Amino acid sequence: MTTAPLVIAHRGASGYRPEHSEAAYRLAVELGADAIEPDIVASRDGVLVLRHENEISGTTDVATRPEFADRRTTKRIEGADVEGWFTEDLTWAELATLTVRERLPELRPLSASHDGEGRMLRLSDLLRLLDDAGRRVGLVAEIKHATYFDSIGLPLDQFVADELRSAGWIDDERLTIESFEQTVLDRVRDRGVGGRSVYLLEKRGAAADLVARFGSAAPTYTSQLEESSLAALAAAGRHGISLDKSTLVGPDGTTEARVVDAAHAAGLEVFTWTLRAENAFLARAHRGPGGREARGDFATEFRSLMELGVDGVFADQPELAIAVRDALRPGVGGRV
Incomplete structure (x- = not known):
């Protein structure tokens, strides 16, 4: 990894203020987030x-x-x-x-x-x-439920x-x-929207646009992470993929670099979501005392994900992710 990962404030600084509020967005800017995701x-x-x-x-x-x-x-x-x-x-x-x-x-x-x-x-x-x-x-704008709308x-x-x-x-x-549906990504591009195009993938299930088209025969998100499918995503104009962090880190805290490496080999950037400090959201191995709302060993989990070589992370407490990133790669900041 030659640059440190981008730190994207997930719905603003949503660890501290109600998500998608003006206060959450402004705080995310103050805390140094590289980008904001609505x-x-x-x-x-x-x-x-x-x-x-x-x-x-x-x-x-x-x-x-x-x-x-x-x-x-x-x-x-x-x-x-x-x-x-x-x-x-x-x-x-x-x-x-x-x-x-x-x-x-x-x-x-x-x-x-x-x-x-x-x-x-x-x-x-x-x-x-x-x-x-x-x-x-x-x-980093996420278009939600495009097929439904x-x-x-x-x-x-x-x-x-x-x-x-x-x-x-x-x-x-x-x-x-970004979107969980490639159809809308193609349509906004056809309407002249530039910038990067990122496909979101859950750990389970299938994309709503594909289910609408193919029913139970729709390819799953997991199948779209195979090497041939990643190459097809790049050929379709995607610049990156964004993964549920449970795809990359297991309950025991171990991480898996295969998908990151395969995506990079296909020419795709890799993002992961969502980095959160509370025990409720950490892998079991990284939870600490104090209950679900207390902070656990978030720094170890954040660092292990960044060490996989991801290009960006979504974080509810962006300054915590920035601190881990800067300790990991001193002097190499994120880029927008």
Whole structure:
């Protein structure tokens, strides 16, 4: 590895502030993150909003708002029944009235103490924040549930391309677009969106666009990590892949470099998610005393993943990942 891995703030500094809030994004910039990763979904009127999922009862106060009680519903999304309130059932004007809250309050009481302090943001709001950051900070934008949104008449590829073009980000060198669905990556590229194109892969299951096309015959994410499939990803225009860290580190803390090496041999960058300091998220071998919410031996886990030669890591506490990176490769910073 000739450069240290990029440290990407996962939904902002989401270890300290409610994810996707303005406070989380601003703190991530202050803590030195090389880039910020938002998740992108759509409102009923086609505004791109920043939420981990389109179901928002766990990350906003929508469930406490009597004026939206009749919007509660159950939907079938990517093979699962999901109950709650959904961004596509509210206009941006309605979503803008909601306040944000911590998704994991039992694990992150500090963040939960900031519940209600901020409101939902649009992609356009984050682009302005990055332009005004005072230093170069990248954007790693994840397009969520594209096949589902397309099925209800909300084409995220079109909305993303239009938004980036309007903001002057359409071919910005700071830009990376990622998704669990290659179809939308191809479509945004065809609409003139530049930057890097990264394919996200779970440890289990199959991509929603492939399941929609092939049903039970859809290739699994695991099968797409074979050498021939990695070469095909590169040939299709992907610049990298992004892996669930459990693909690379086992419960006993041992790491596996095969996929990283094979991807690099195919000409692909490799990213991994998500580095988190709390025991609840660490491999068993790296957990410490104090319960699920306490910090364990995160430094060992972070270092072991970086030593595999990954090109970037997503972190909820970006400054902790930066400290491990800088100790591992002193004098060699991340790059956007």
